[in-house]
Amino acid sequence: MLQKRTRLVRIGTISIGGGEAVAIQSMAATKTIDFESTAATCQHLADAGAAIVRIAVDSKADAEALREIRKRTTANLSVDLQENYKLAALVAPYVDKIRYNPGHLHHSEPQKSWQDKVKFIVQVARDNDCAIRIGVNYGSLDPNLSHGIKSHTDTDIDRVINSAIEHAEFIDTLNFTRYCVSIKSSDPATVTAANRRFNELRPDIPLHLGVTEAGLLPEGLIKSRAAIEPLLAEGIGDTLRVSLTVSNDRKVEEIIAGKLILDNVRKGTIHSGIWKRAALNIISCPSCARVENERFVMLAEQIYERTRAIQDYPLTIAVMGCRVNGPGETDNADFGIWCGVNSVNLKQNGTIIGTFSYEEVIPKLLNLIEDWKTNIY
Numbered sequence: 001m002l003q004k005r006t007r008l009v010r011i012g013t014i015s016i017g018g019g020e021a022v023a024i025q026s027m028a029a030t031k032t033i034d035f036e037s038t039a040a041t042c043q044h045l046a047d048a049g050a051a052i053v054r055i056a057v058d059s060k061a062d063a064e065a066l067r068e069i070r071k072r073t074t075a076n077l078s079v080d081l082q083e084n085y086k087l088a089a090l091v092a093p094y095v096d097k098i099r100y101n102p103g104h105l106h107h108s109e110p111q112k113s114w115q116d117k118v119k120f121i122v123q124v125a126r127d128n129d130c131a132i133r134i135g136v137n138y139g140s141l142d143p144n145l146s147h148g149i150k151s152h153t154d155t156d157i158d159r160v161i162n163s164a165i166e167h168a169e170f171i172d173t174l175n176f177t178r179y180c181v182s183i184k185s186s187d188p189a190t191v192t193a194a195n196r197r198f199n200e201l202r203p204d205i206p207l208h209l210g211v212t213e214a215g216l217l218p219e220g221l222i223k224s225r226a227a228i229e230p231l232l233a234e235g236i237g238d239t240l241r242v243s244l245t246v247s248n249d250r251k252v253e254e255i256i257a258g259k260l261i262l263d264n265v266r267k268g269t270i271h272s273g274i275w276k277r278a279a280l281n282i283i284s285c286p287s288c289a290r291v292e293n294e295r296f297v298m299l300a301e302q303i304y305e306r307t308r309a310i311q312d313y314p315l316t317i318a319v320m321g322c323r324v325n326g327p328g329e330t331d332n333a334d335f336g337i338w339c340g341v342n343s344v345n346l347k348q349n350g351t352i353i354g355t356f357s358y359e360e361v362i363p364k365l366l367n368l369i370e371d372w373k374t375n376i377y
Helices: 035-048 060-072 085-094 114-127 154-173 188-201 219-233 252-267 295-306 326-331 361-376
Strands: 009-011 014-016 023-027 052-056 077-080 097-100 131-137 179-184 207-209 281-284 316-320 335-339 344-348 351-356
Touching (some): 009 131, 035 052, 035 060, 035 252, 052 060, 060 077, 060 085, 085 097, 085 114, 097 114, 114 131, 114 154, 131 154, 154 179, 154 188, 179 188, 207 219, 219 252, 281 295, 295 361, 326 335, 326 344, 335 361, 351 361
Parallel strands (some): 023 052, 052 077, 097 131, 179 207, 316 335
Antiparallel strands (some): 009 014, 335 344, 344 351
């Protein structure tokens, strides 16, 4: 498997790009503040073959926990900044890579330009020997770019790529080259098309590949194979993550799936790239520390089981565990579920129907689907 020679980017003890082997990643699903469990998960994933393990940090308490996590694991650690870009200064001493999403920079200090915020992140990374990932997701785009995005058309892909290019070019002006880019969607064909196009424009930049909410097995692996294997076969992609909806004790399955994808490409048994989805498409995000309630995974599994009888109907149901991609993905679905700590938001065509308990939401969803069937058919 010959990778195109992007520039080399060091991340802790490993490097991506430059012809290095494709690195597999995963993400801890424990609460970051529980530093002992999180460190144990990180080490377990690293021992299983994860070259990089990502951790979510949403607060100063999470950032403080990183100090203890760093002491307890040899894993190369990446951290998500999410809405608070200033957390970079608190986490950088204890991690090897900082991931920021251009779509989240507007949340904190909206009066300040995104350029000033990126300057801050880059300087922190430079001072602390960290790499950076520019992580662009369809489900959480900059509001100035995402208005009206629903169909993942060529025009929509251009908007997403423009965001990635804009940020890459700006970081280039800061004379910082230790960064990679990811362009992710819940749709495999969009992932493939967007990464091909970005690679044509910036063949020098290492790419992190993945379907942002691949979902439950076996469909989650099928979607990931359809998106990632054709790209790797073309020499595009330097690191990958298979983002499965599994509980924390099953996170190793993401690594097993990643190894399977790499093995398929080496053997030439590559997925065609055509994802032949059932009419019913269930999108569910991977479990991580941001999930508000551990029942999220069980809820996703229950919805999958309870909707099998309608799998021939052309519906998209999004089941999301937190606020990060929850609003965007549920807005774009026919029916969307966005989980909170004790309750669940239920949407239809982007409009909130109501907030329900974990016990109430599935019967309510099924009733809405029955009403939809009656009106359509």
